Structures are given as C-alpha cells and as structure tokens.
Amino acid sequence: MPLYVYEAKNSAQACDKCREGFEISQSLKDDKLTRCPDCGNEIYRVIQAPGLTHSKTDLHYRAKRAGFKCLKKVEKGEYEKIY
Numbered sequence: 237m238p239l240y241v242y243e244a245k246n247s248a249q250a251c252d253k254c255r256e257g258f259e260i261s262q263s264l265k266d267d268k269l270t271r272c273p274d275c276g277n278e279i280y281r282v283i284q285a286p287g288l289t290h291s292k293t294d295l296h297y298r299a300k301r302a303g304f305k306c307l308k309k310v311e312k313g314e315y316e317k318i319y
C-alpha cells in the first residue's frame with residue numbers, strides 16, 4: 237500500500253504526532269484523512285516527491301526549501317525557531 241504523509245494545518249494546536257508530520261499507509265481506495273486520528277486537528281496530505289525518502293529529516297528539508305518556518309523542539313513545551 238502506498239505510504240502517505242500528513243501534517244497539521246495549524247501546528248500551534250497540533251499534537252506531537254501531526255505537528256511534524258506522520259506517515260500512514262492507505263489503500264488508493266481510501267479517502268484522504270482530514271483530521272489527525274490522535275488529536276482531531278485538521279491535517280493535510282503532504283505530496284511526496286518521487287525518489288525521496290520519507291524521513292522526518294526530509295520533511296524538514298523540503299519545508300525549508302519551500303520557505304516554511306520550522307520550530308525545533310528544545311524541551312517539552314519549548315521550541316526554538318531554526319528557520
């Protein structure tokens with residue numbers, strides 16, 4: 237089954253699972269997820285570029301290239317803006 241990556245639309249309200257994006261394998265017949273199964277916040281499907289690995293490092297790399305800001309978790313509840 238294909239592996240999809242979902243990320244929270246609003247990272248401020250997201251849980252640890254969807255804030256940084258999570259992977260889920262779904263059948264092509266399945267509907268897209270619209271809400272995080274853990275916290276219920278709205279999520280969107282991240283389009284995977286072919287040939288790239290699906291690691292979180294890669295998510296950050298592509299987010300940076302796309303100009304998104306990224307917050308690095310320093311401690312529980314504390315974040316450092318890294319770009």
Ligand SMILES: [Zn+2]
Binds near residue numbers: 251275
């Ligand atoms: Zn969540």
